[in-house]
Amino acid sequence: MKTGINRQFRLANRPVGDIKESDFEYREEPIPNLAEGEVLIRTIYLSLDPTNRLWMSDIPQYMPPVEIGQIMRGIVIGVVEESKNSNFQPGDLVSGGLGWQDYTIVKENNTLSLTRLPNPLPYPLTAFAGPLGMTGFTAYFGLLDIGQPKAGETVVISAASGAVGSVAGQIAKIKGCRVVGITGSDEKCRWLTEELGFDAAINYKTADLESALAESCPNGIDVYFDNVGGSILDAVLMKVNLNARIPLCGLISAYNATEPVPGPYNYSQILMKRVRVQGFLILDYFPRLSEAITDIGQWINQGQIKYAVEIVEGLENAPLALLKLFDGNKKGKLLVKVSEEPT
Numbered sequence: 001m002k003t004g005i006n007r008q009f010r011l012a013n014r015p016v017g018d019i020k021e022s023d024f025e026y027r028e029e030p031i032p033n034l035a036e037g038e039v040l041i042r043t044i045y046l047s048l049d050p051t052n053r054l055w056m057s058d059i060p061q062y063m064p065p066v067e068i069g070q071i072m073r074g075i076v077i078g079v080v081e082e083s084k085n086s087n088f089q090p091g092d093l094v095s096g097g098l099g100w101q102d103y104t105i106v107k108e109n110n111t112l113s114l115t116r117l118p119n120p121l122p123y124p125l126t127a128f129a130g131p132l133g134m135t136g137f138t139a140y141f142g143l144l145d146i147g148q149p150k151a152g153e154t155v156v157i158s159a160a161s162g163a164v165g166s167v168a169g170q171i172a173k174i175k176g177c178r179v180v181g182i183t184g185s186d187e188k189c190r191w192l193t194e195e196l197g198f199d200a201a202i203n204y205k206t207a208d209l210e211s212a213l214a215e216s217c218p219n220g221i222d223v224y225f226d227n228v229g230g231s232i233l234d235a236v237l238m239k240v241n242l243n244a245r246i247p248l249c250g251l252i253s254a255y256n257a258t259e260p261v262p263g264p265y266n267y268s269q270i271l272m273k274r275v276r277v278q279g280f281l282i283l284d285y286f287p288r289l290s291e292a293i294t295d296i297g298q299w300i301n302q303g304q305i306k307y308a309v310e311i312v313e314g315l316e317n318a319p320l321a322l323l324k325l326f327d328g329n330k331k332g333k334l335l336v337k338v339s340e341e342p343t
Contacts, residue, residue, distance in 0.1 A: 002031050007028055009025065010072060011066045015053070015056055018256050031102075034082055039082070041094060042339055044125070045336065046075075047074060047129050047334075048324070071099040073097060076099070077093070077133075079093055085108060085111060088111065096113050135162075135164045136296055137285065140167070140292040141282065141285045142249050143155075143247060146278045150177075151177065152176065154220065155222065155225065156179075158228045165181065165183075165225065169225075170197065181202070185328070210235050221240045222245070223244065227252060233264055234266045237267070312337070313336075
């Protein structure tokens with residue numbers, strides 16, 4: 001029986017505007033005992049994602065929001081410490097939607113939500129939170145199933161230096177497209193073009209976006225992978241080609257808004273150019289994850305997909321680290337390292 005303290009963060013308040021550290025409550029509780037059929041998982045890495053902000057809000061969304069007083073929800077990579085379930089053995093590495101805490105007990109009827117990672121690991125463990133995790137799968141299906149890029153087309157990616165956008169852009173390059181990334185600093189622009197192979201990158205904070213898009217996309221825009229919405233979407237709509245496709249992955253520009261957010265001012269271009277805009281969630285593609293795992297794994301092996309991981313040490317720093325998603329102060333996948341990887 002595992003004994004000790006289980007540190008955890010619970011939702012204290014529904015954020016108004018930007019997330020604050022005071023929106024979380026820190027607690028320490030004993031590690032609970034296992035019942036028959038249950039599994040005890042020690043958190044190794046906690047994934048921080050824009051969807052955390054949605055889960056904190058009591059608004060219509062794709063799954064129930066976290067309730068006040070509940071442990072904050074998060075995607076976790078962990079290791080089975082104890083098991084009273086014949087399907088899991090101590091030492092198994094798993095991932096799943098668990099929580100902001102050191103240890104999680106998964107009840108027997110919820111173990112199907114856990115994904116067992118390969119043993120031995122063919123890639124660093126952090127890859128299974130990035131390109132071989134939910135963000136990589138989101139990029140894969142959003143771009144290929146909804147964007148349907150064709151060789152020679154122009155693909156524009158917003159939040160291009162993030163965990164989803166950076167992989168989506170590289171997949172578009174693999175498919176033979178011209179790829180333009182939109183991001184928030186000159187350093188990130190250089191990373192996209194010099195290391196990830198994007199054809200061009202735009203710093204939306206310093207550039208005139210419409211002029212920069214016209215220069216970087218001389219043949220117009222065929223696919224726009226939208227992670228942000230807002231003014232960037234408006235600028236892109238003025239450059240889209242006939243029958244363009246827009247996979248709508250996220251709207252991070254509006255997640256902290258305290259007033260109603262206006263719709264796209266250039267909405268009429270969706271009609272004029274017969275644009276297909278489709279929102280999607282990775283949940284829609286769970287039955288097909290093996291397709292993404294096979295292709296992305298092959299592309300990593302071939303050096304066609306590279307990725308960055310930013311790791312913040314310590315569960316106690318999770319609330320402050322979450323702000324990095326909204327201030328642009330990170331690139332690639334953002335993780336909190338809660339405990340050491342098994343040797």
